[in-house]
Amino acid sequence: MALFGGIEAGGTKFVCAVGTGPDDIRAEIRIPTETPDITMGQAIAFFQEQRTQRDIAAIGVASFGPVDPDPGSPTFGYITNTPKPGWPHTPVVPLLKEAFDMPIGFDTDVNVAALGERRWGAAQEVDTFVYLTIGTGIGGGGMVNGNLLHGLLHPEMGHMFVPHNRERDPFPGVCPFHADCWEGLANGPALEARWGQPGETLPPHHEAWALEAHYLALGVANIMMVLSPQLVVMGGGVMEREHIFPLVRQEVKTLLNDYIQSPTTTDALDKYIVPPALGGRAGVLGAIALAQRAWQIDHDRL
Amino acid sequence: MALFGGIEAGGTKFVCAVGTGPDDIRAEIRIPTETPDITMGQAIAFFQEQRTQRDIAAIGVASFGPVDPDPGSPTFGYITNTPKPGWPHTPVVPLLKEAFDMPIGFDTDVNVAALGERRWGAAQEVDTFVYLTIGTGIGGGGMVNGNLLHGLLHPEMGHMFVPHNRERDPFPGVCPFHADCWEGLANGPALEARWGQPGETLPPHHEAWALEAHYLALGVANIMMVLSPQLVVMGGGVMEREHIFPLVRQEVKTLLNDYIQSPTTTDALDKYIVPPALGGRAGVLGAIALAQRAWQIDHDRL
Numbered sequence: 001m002a003l004f005g006g007i008e009a010g011g012t013k014f015v016c017a018v019g020t021g022p023d024d025i026r027a028e029i030r031i032p033t034e035t036p037d038i039t040m041g042q043a044i045a046f047f048q049e050q051r052t053q054r055d056i057a058a059i060g061v062a063s064f065g066p067v068d069p070d071p072g073s074p075t076f077g078y079i080t081n082t083p084k085p086g087w088p089h090t091p092v093v094p095l096l097k098e099a100f101d102m103p104i105g106f107d108t109d110v111n112v113a114a115l116g117e118r119r120w121g122a123a124q125e126v127d128t129f130v131y132l133t134i135g136t137g138i139g140g141g142g143m144v145n146g147n148l149l150h151g152l153l154h155p156e157m158g159h160m161f162v163p164h165n166r167e168r169d170p171f172p173g174v175c176p177f178h179a180d181c182w183e184g185l186a187n188g189p190a191l192e193a194r195w196g197q198p199g200e201t202l203p204p205h206h207e208a209w210a211l212e213a214h215y216l217a218l219g220v221a222n223i224m225m226v227l228s229p230q231l232v233v234m235g236g237g238v239m240e241r242e243h244i245f246p247l248v249r250q251e252v253k254t255l256l257n258d259y260i261q262s263p264t265t266t267d268a269l270d271k272y273i274v275p276p277a278l279g280g281r282a283g284v285l286g287a288i289a290l291a292q293r294a295w296q297i298d299h300d301r302l
Numbered sequence: 303m304a305l306f307g308g309i310e311a312g313g314t315k316f317v318c319a320v321g322t323g324p325d326d327i328r329a330e331i332r333i334p335t336e337t338p339d340i341t342m343g344q345a346i347a348f349f350q351e352q353r354t355q356r357d358i359a360a361i362g363v364a365s366f367g368p369v370d371p372d373p374g375s376p377t378f379g380y381i382t383n384t385p386k387p388g389w390p391h392t393p394v395v396p397l398l399k400e401a402f403d404m405p406i407g408f409d410t411d412v413n414v415a416a417l418g419e420r421r422w423g424a425a426q427e428v429d430t431f432v433y434l435t436i437g438t439g440i441g442g443g444g445m446v447n448g449n450l451l452h453g454l455l456h457p458e459m460g461h462m463f464v465p466h467n468r469e470r471d472p473f474p475g476v477c478p479f480h481a482d483c484w485e486g487l488a489n490g491p492a493l494e495a496r497w498g499q500p501g502e503t504l505p506p507h508h509e510a511w512a513l514e515a516h517y518l519a520l521g522v523a524n525i526m527m528v529l530s531p532q533l534v535v536m537g538g539g540v541m542e543r544e545h546i547f548p549l550v551r552q553e554v555k556t557l558l559n560d561y562i563q564s565p566t567t568t569d570a571l572d573k574y575i576v577p578p579a580l581g582g583r584a585g586v587l588g589a590i591a592l593a594q595r596a597w598q599i600d601h602d603r604l
Contacts (some may be wrong), residue, residue: 066563080563081563128452128453128454129453140528144446144447144449144451144453145446145447145449145452147446147447147449149446149529149530150430150447150530151430151431151446151529151530151531151532152430152526152530152531152532152562152564152566152567153530153562153563153564154530155527155528155529155530156526156527156530156561156562157527157528158527159527159561160523160524160527160528161464161465161520161523161524161557162463162464162465163463163464163465163466164465177559177560177561178557178559178561218463221462221463222462222463222524222528223528224454224458225457225458225459225460225461225462226442226457226459226462226524226525226528226529227451227453227457227528227529228451228452228453228454228455228456228457228458229453229454230453230454255463255480257479257480258479259458259461259479259480260454260455260458261368261382261383261455262454262455264454265454
């Protein structure tokens with residue numbers, strides 16, 4: 001049976017793995033994200049070495065962004081105008097294609113994590129849902145009717161505009177583009193800058209969390225209004241403080257004010273707003289699922 | 303060739319038509335929306351009379367809401383908890399099924415208008431887009447990868463939470479559920495209540511329009527962040543004042559602040575944020591397209 005390669009290409013580290021799913025990972029490495037030359041070189045070397053021992057049929061990439069995920073575009077598979085030094089306009093897929101004669105799948109980190117959760121995680125029973133990551137940034141991906149969200153480019157859910165009551169919270173926000181957009185008010189760096197210590201060290205009863213839950217709930221409510229997801233999966237560093245989930249659910253309930261009449265949103269928010277079942281593994285496992293998809297698409301075409 | 307029936311079931315009036323598309327409408331009536339008994343009765347009588355003269359293969363319904371559009375649900379085709387007196391829990395599809403032995407399509411007014419624009423209007427070249435109506439309420443529907451948006455129920459885009467600067471605009475909003483949500487700040491009644499006269503009579507250079515464009519742009523920008531649509535179609539009574547389109551586009555550009563790097567959003571917003579090509583006909587024509595779809599689905603199943 002053929003194996004698949006997955007790359008979770010993050011702004012801090014790359015995780016590369018070979019296998020077929022959560023219970024079958026044959027090899028895995030973590031590489032710090034340095035320059036594209038160094039890091040892509042190390043990722044390629046890993047898969048080249050793996051190929052001497054195993055049959056790899058395709059590779060999937062879950063990339064930090066912004067990216068070009070449109071297979072019809074001349075810059076398909078590029079990281080585009082990222083603020084990360086050295087990485088703007090990195091041709092991730094072309095570099096892999098040069099090294100490997102096999103199908104290469106490519107999408108945003110959050111879309112790929114969504115795919116992982118659909119295949120093996122929390123979203124196996126739904127076809128319209130979102131996957132959010134609340135960490136250094138806020139990103140969102142997901143599926144509508146079983147198709148990954150793309151459209152014009154890909155969603156940028158973190159950059160939604162949400163109410164900001166400056167009397168309650170005079171903090172101006174940290175987004176370099178929009179100051180107090182959702183991400184600017186509620187990502188990890190905002191949490192740290194507002195309270196003078198990182199989220200990891202803020203105790204559960206600190207007032208920081210009620211405000212954080214309020215902002216997160218505003219974004220979740222807006223996504224519910226626009227996309228009507230059947231499930232909202234929330235991952236990322238901030239959500240690892242699991243005491244925040246009940247606060248977010250309560251705030252969402254308060255904000256919706258019974259407007260959306262569904263048993264799910266009125267009585268079962270604990271099953272509606274959930275952590276990723278794959279935890280921090282959603283990205284790399286999703287990349288393996290994406291590789292399988294890329295292989296299947298290629299196979300169907302032949 | 304078989305004909306199709308379309309019903310645009312609005313809160314003020316029902317429009318019923320028979321035909322195959324914009325250039326081929328054989329008959330049409332408008333009925334004021336009274337009680338379900340009276341109005342549904344008149345709609346049914348219209349199609350019964352039409353059937354004595356023509357072959358009608360299916361009927362599509364574009365309904366005001368909220369509705370249950372899930373064909374797998376026991377209350378499929380119902381108007382659900384609408385505030386409109388007399389109309390909560392109206393079994394629109396069951397009433398039609400009782401009268402007509404033919405496929406009945408049913409969806410929200412905005413999803414059906416989106417379908418009309420996709421088939422014959424502004425959205426023929428795209429598969430991921432939204433259709434917004436800015437009128438008595440604000441509603442949004444659309445397609446992702448060619449599929450109409452449903453998910454949990456259907457979108458309620460008007461009820462997004464957007465920034466509300468009370469120093470610039472102390473108006474509290476008109477939404478009975480959320481006060482100053484998007485609809486509460488920017489629908490037709492809000493425009494009228496804030497300025498003391500209806501939008502129809504406010505002159506184009508009145509300060510009302512800059513504020514209205516600002517709110518509309520906030521909602522459009524948020525939808526862009528969540529859904530990444532390839533096109534935004536804006537209809538409804540407020541948008542009939544066409545001088546507002548350039549104001550909305552300019553505000554969207556200012557809000558995005560070059561964050562979304564696409565030629566469409568940086569240079570061609572005049573082709574990205576557009577009025578419906580079918581104008582006020584998007585609903586009833588979309589209903590005819592929906593009837594064709596319902597017939598096709600039924601046909602494929604046999």
